[in-house]
Amino acid sequence: MRVRTDFHTLWTTKLSLQERKRMTDAPMQDATTGFQVVNTRRLPFTQQQVFQAFADPDQLMIWWGPEGFTNRFQTFDLRIGGQWLFTMINDTGKMFDNVKEFLEIEAPEKIVFRHLEPMHDFVMTILTEAVGAHCDLTWIMDFVPGSDADMEPFLHNANEQNFDRLEAHLTNTL
Amino acid sequence: MSNDRLSQTLTALADPTRRAILARLSLGETSVTELAEPFDMSLPAVSKHLKVLEKAGLISRGREAQWRPCRLEPGPLKEVDAWIGEYRRMWEARLDRLDAYLKTLKPQGPTN
Numbered sequence: 001m002r003v004r005t006d007f008h009t010l011w012t013t014k015l016s017l018q019e020r021k022r023m024t025d026a027p028m029q030d031a032t033t034g035f036q037v038v039n040t041r042r043l044p045f046t047q048q049q050v051f052q053a054f055a056d057p058d059q060l061m062i063w064w065g066p067e068g069f070t071n072r073f074q075t076f077d078l079r080i081g082g083q084w085l086f087t088m089i090n091d092t093g094k095m096f097d098n099v100k101e102f103l104e105i106e107a108p109e110k111i112v113f114r115h116l117e118p119m120h121d122f123v124m125t126i127l128t129e130a131v132g133a134h135c136d137l138t139w140i141m142d143f144v145p146g147s148d149a150d151m152e153p154f155l156h157n158a159n160e161q162n163f164d165r166l167e168a169h170l171t172n173t174l
Numbered sequence: 175m176s177n178d179r180l181s182q183t184l185t186a187l188a189d190p191t192r193r194a195i196l197a198r199l200s201l202g203e204t205s206v207t208e209l210a211e212p213f214d215m216s217l218p219a220v221s222k223h224l225k226v227l228e229k230a231g232l233i234s235r236g237r238e239a240q241w242r243p244c245r246l247e248p249g250p251l252k253e254v255d256a257w258i259g260e261y262r263r264m265w266e267a268r269l270d271r272l273d274a275y276l277k278t279l280k281p282q283g284p285t286n
Contacts, residue, residue, distance in 0.1 A: 085217060097206075097241060099206070100218070101218035117206060117242070121225060146229070
């Protein structure tokens with residue numbers, strides 16, 4: 001619940017007045033409410049190690065994306081308002097130009113970014129929490145109103161694959 | 175505020191950058207990267223404007239191509255034109271009546 005409130009604050013402050021008004025004035029009962037995709041995993045690594053696996057672009061480009069994807073980074077500017085521009089390439093060679101913008105960074109427990117391209121429009125919150133010698137990693141994707149909620153199982157599965165890759169990367173390098 | 179299409183269109187048009195994007199797209203479809211070039215603006219910023227225009231139905235985006243080309247959709251602009259057209263007719267009718275009235279005044283004017 002706390003996270004949802006954080007997201008809501010971010011969302012409303014990032015939008016222009018017109019955009020915000022249109023969202024808040026939209027009727028509650030129609031298909032304009034967004035949806036969430038939440039993934040959590042306990043990793044046998046420290047909070048700092050897990051945070052660093054994202055914050056360091058040299059590591060991130062190795063494990064980011066579902067199974068079969070590789071990445072080419074153009075910009076990784078990890079600060080509030082900074083851009084993250086990169087190309088994801090799937091196993092058939094199809095390319096996806098990504099445009100994301102960082103909204104919040106609180107090392108080592110939180111990173112929030114908005115995904116703008118391609119296709120989807122969502123805000124992703126990455127949370128890390130130290131649990132003894134381990135780390136609980138949580139990803140929350142908040143999709144804007146009007147998004148296709150049928151994608152939820154697909155995205156949840158893709159995020160699990162991404163967690164697998166992160167875990168393999170950390171296991172191989174640490 | 176109403177959620178009707180005319181309101182959505184006018185809200186989307188109430189921004190100089192978005193109008194400039196529409197002007198660029200009137201020349202033909204293009205990618206987000208190409209659109210961003212002349213604007214001295216970040217890709218995220220341009221993408222946010224495109225999302226507003228897309229929600230208002232003023233542009234559409236390709237699904238297949240990697241760079242998802244943006245295309246101008248004239249439908250909502252025609253509706254704005256029709257709405258303005260109502261007022262144009264009203265004013266034209268008034269000006270016609272003014273014209274007729276001024277013509278009736280002429281004979282009584284100072285003639286020297």
